[in-house]
Amino acid sequence: MEIPKTYDPKQAEEHHYGRWEREGCFAPEVNGDPSAPVYSIAIPPPNVTGSLHMGHALQHTIMDVLTRYYRMKGFRTLWLPGTDHAGISTQIMVERQLKKEEGKTRHDVGREDFIGRVWKWKEQYGGEIQRQMRREGVSVDWSRERFTMDEHLSRAVREFFVRCYEEGLIYRGPGMINWCPKDQTALSDLEVDKESQAGKLYYLRYPVKGSDRRVTVATTRPETMLGDTAVAVSPVDERYADLVGMTLILPIVGREIPLVADEFVDPEFGTGAVKVTPAHDPADYAMGKRHGLAQVSVIDQHARMTAEAGAEYEGLDRYEARERVVQKFEESGLLEKVVDYEFSITKCERCGTVIEPLISTQWFLKQAELAREPLRLFRERREPRFVPENPYAKVYENWLAGLYDWTLSRQLWWGHRIPAWYDAGGNVYVARTEEDARRAAGADDLEQDPDVLDTWFSSALWPISTLGWPDEGSPDLKTFYPTSVLVTARDIIFLWVSRMMMTGMKFEGRKAFDDVFITGTIFDKHGQRMSKTKANGIDPLVVFDKYGVDATRLVLASIGSTDTRWNDNQVESYRNFANKIWNAARFCLMNSEGARVGGGFEGEPERWALHDRWIVSRLNKTAREVAAAVEAYQFHEAVYALYHFFWDDFCDWYIELSKSDVTAADAGPERDAARGRVLTVLEQALRLLHPFMPFITEELWQRLPGVGKESLHVAYREAGVTPTVMLAAFPRADESLVDERAEAEMRSVIELVSRVRNIRTELSVKPSEEVRLVIGTAGNGLGDLFTASLPQIKRLTRAADVSVRDSLAEVPRASARAVLAGGAEVAVPLEGLIDFEQERARIGRAREKQEKELQKVGGQLSNPQFVGRAPAEKVEELRQRAADLAGRIKALGEMLEALGE
């Protein structure tokens, strides 16, 4: 069989995904066991305009490992994919295209035509991320793929809206919102970024009516003073106590405004007096409500000054107006001072424009009320469970506990149009359909609200709407809800986690997921967050091309929930690991004639050779460790266990120990059995690796002799799919095959081989040169052990001759020696190669090391406090160790003597 020496990931990656998908391996229906437990995940829907970034790749890897693992365990498994419509991003993208290609705005073509174009754009370009996901190897059920603008999901959105409206949770009214002057829409608090910025703090003097006193206020936005309707001070501030209730004259404008007392004001800050602009600041808005202050809007939706700001300012940009206002204050001597000041500004998350807080009529959702049930569930039962618990459980709880109304409406065209209609008299009718609204209005000429809903409003329904809600008795909802886990990034806790919990609790009465796994953040190698503006992002597809998908997945799985600086070295090391797997399989396959997977381990394990009992024990322990690690979301532990089992145990030792049998010149049952054993262990290892490395494992598994339908998990045998490792049973740890004695004995053999190799290297014995070994067993039963493994020991130490004796008394003086655990010793006669002085120094160093260790252990043992208080088991352990050390030191001393002074 011709197998290349180097693994080519591309070839395997292109080979299997299509077949898995075509044959329905990803769909839960492939499972024919009606009593199978269920495992389900709803993907956090990526943005339809987006392309894959490292964060997606990380999340998808985690989800795919879990999905493939539970599928191989026989669970009825569903991982449901899809995308959201990303209202603003998508609309902006299409608007830009329209401008570029036809020089038109969306208003030029009209709403209906524009939406048609967005759909067309979506059909043409929207599939990018889905193609990239196939490249990742994700085992999502594409037959259930959903899009938030699908007819069904749109119906779910209307249902959500109408029900909440009917219950009074959704209302329409004026409120203080974040307005983006560029995108011309309202935004929720989660769609804006706060940024620290160097600016100025202006101290303005406001005259007190009927007095020559003045009150100085400090502000970062002087232009808003045109809309001031009060000045506030702290009720406990004695400096202003006598002024409370008096009237001030607002400079420039001449408006009379009151001086009020409010708890909000911090007397320590600035002058202790705050100008109040209820129409342009969220805090002032609240204060205005408390004191019944007028709201004067001086800035419009384009961030220009309004007529109310005064004829002199009307139409000016807010920053121009600022300069003029400051100038005016200066001229009239009312500008006390200007100081440098760092403050934070709010910017639109998408376009970076400075947000203008203003009063606007919008639709709002009383989130705090929807959060009540999730909050109760969390406080009473700690559900859902966060992994890692710290700090995310607290972040979630704090968020739910501190919610305020969510601005739902967006002044966009692309999205779910608000199901509210108005009659000629301006009365509003909220309904599931226009027909319902007409019936309710008793009129035909209704106009639908022009606004659409926040994209996150539809994402909030994702776990239930994708499974069929609001349809009564939807079988998917019944089977797959609640989902098993939500895997996402930490900033999504507010956007998805909490809101999905709200809708799940409200409409299904149950949590949306059992667990929430929060992935770590991947930084660049300098520790900087990856971002488009910094252009320091690492493209996962480039990494796939360079190192292969499987290697990349292994790195991502190990990252799990840890914040990490990306490091290509790690991927390279796993690329090498993939190549190691490839070559181990290459060896097994090149020597597979006469053997099949499953053969070679016949009869009672007690009769097997040591290294066979050992590898089976290691295999079962590894299966146990990997399963435990995956189920506990400790993916790095699973990867570590797999890496070391495969490379160290299987390749470095088991294959080497089996080599002489496997490659024996004469064919025969013994050779074939040995071949069957390496194949069998390899096949089991491929299953263990499969959730992490789907492509290479499938590529190799397909080539193994003796795998077929019977290899599949019993739940998949009737499915009629091409036998595949992804539907094979994940190896269950058989504790009866875990053999501690075999492992201890193998440790002795490994130590012997390692000591001899060390001697060979240190004494510069040529690798090709054969040596002679004398093993002294001190009559403690190790003799049989070493004798039984003699052929293996000879091969691994490149020894022509090995003799096992009671002691090393008879060995030539010109020998290099080493001490082994359990009182055994080994000598390598090296006539002519030994420099006695050097050898004495070498052994002297070894003895010194042991003596130092013994001193430490002895010190502890001679401490009565330790012996008295530590568990007897620990004390005994240490005594054993001390005895072993003493034995070694004694033996090393004898060796020094034998070498002569």
Add this chain to the structure above:
RNA sequence: GCCCGCUUAGCUCAGUGGUAGAGCACACGCUUCACACGCGUGGGGUCGUAGGUUCAAGUCCUACAGCGGGCACCA
């Protein structure tokens, strides 16, 4: 201001109160019949600082420092 996390080998990171680990990097040797993306051998750490608890602390507690994050405030 409040809360949280991190600080372990040159780098990236594991680490469960009981002998400090891995990968990469480094050094030396190797055309050993699966693999140089490899094989063998080795060097390298007062576990951020200072206290405390304990027979025993990288691990638990307190304080501090540096880095990072969240929330609040930011007139």
